[in-house]
Amino acid sequence: MENATRRERIRAQTRDEAKAAALRQIAAAGPQSLSLNAIGKELGMTGPALYRYFAGRDELLTELISDGYHDLADTVSAAATAVAGKSPAERIRALARAYREWALAQPHRYLLLFGTPVPGYAAPAHTIAAATRSLREFLEPLAELAAVARHPDLENQLATGLADRDGKAGWNGVVLRLGVTGWTRMHGVLSLEVEGHFETMGFNPALLYEAEINDLIESAVG
Amino acid sequence: MENATRRERIRAQTRDEAKAAALRQIAAAGPQSLSLNAIGKELGMTGPALYRYFAGRDELLTELISDGYHDLADTVSAAATAVAGKSPAERIRALARAYREWALAQPHRYLLLFGTPVPGYAAPAHTIAAATRSLREFLEPLAELAAVARHPDLENQLATGLADRDGKAGWNGVVLRLGVTGWTRMHGVLSLEVEGHFETMGFNPALLYEAEINDLIESAVG
DNA sequence: CACATCCGTTAGAACGTCTAACTGAGGTTA
């Protein structure tokens, strides 16, 4: 038993090393040039050896994506607990800041999650759960702001489509609209920033991001 | 002369055929699996023959990107002239609609422009011009709405950074902020929609998009 | 007609994923 566990441990360890090497390579030259052979070389073994650990290149990539969603969600959750006592607006700002810092600290990883999807990839259930988890942290403080209805059709669809996703919550449509809107606005700024589209435009994207967050908060209180 | 022109014509024609085939392949299986050999086969010739027309895979890709920016800009410009007489709000809605329809009609192409950037790609000058051209069409109707200042720091940076980009215009900072904000909001919705992130969420992205546009217009009039 | 230019071919190097068969070490069991 204990020996079997030992094998499992070193196996998991080399899996992690391989994933770390993969992230380094993606950071260096983009997801397209991720090479199992090169990863093997970095770990001190040959290419085909990695097929003992991953079914193939695609599985390694999907695992990196899945890990990324969980890591991002954990980061946002940590930020949420860190500012638990403050005002709703302050909490929203803190969550948005954590979201942005995660993306800018590892832009390649953010693009892996939200950039062009890899062709054969279909998100497993627990990954979608993690993906929405980072979004869900925003709902609580948003709900505390006295939200006003502005787009009834959309809000109704969201209320029926997303409400009882997790058993208990049951968020109202206005809060869900604010959450989704916040998500798309953050992503709009972040993705263009990470891809360098703002580079020649001579302004600080952080200001744009903050402006979007503040607008969202203002529109929530009415 | 006339013979030389003839050669040029068929050369340009096979170039276009190659690009069309490339777009088909990208639409079918993503940008990663774009293969010069396969394109050649589709045109009835061998792979290496294409090197008479393109320096390599990367050049073909960058040309597709460049073409895409121009096509998108042309589409938005056409929409602008089509609604020249109407109210500013109506014009903005029409431009946004054209922008969205272009993206949804050819999602792979939208992702080619705004998804994960290809590693070796650096946009040539005329491409950046085309990229900003689709955005610039929004500025005129936005300026006609009596725009109120909301984020002075950002607006000042934009005014000094973007104002005299093209010789004459000289847009004020508030208008530029609305333009950039509109861009990031449209992109935020469109990119997530095109990548299928809304698929399991049970709402119609068109409503979200319209809501964003209407919010932008409302916030512009103050 | 002779010549030059250009287009497409085949051959091959280098690199990628991935499969198959083999070797050797680790851990389990009689």
Added chain:
DNA sequence: TAACCTCAGTTAGACGTTCTAACGGATGTG
């Protein structure tokens, strides 16, 4: 201890990719 089995890693090789190089043939030019 001895025998066995599982698993990690190796090499060999099929196949596809980009891309270069050398060659043939067609097209257009003097």
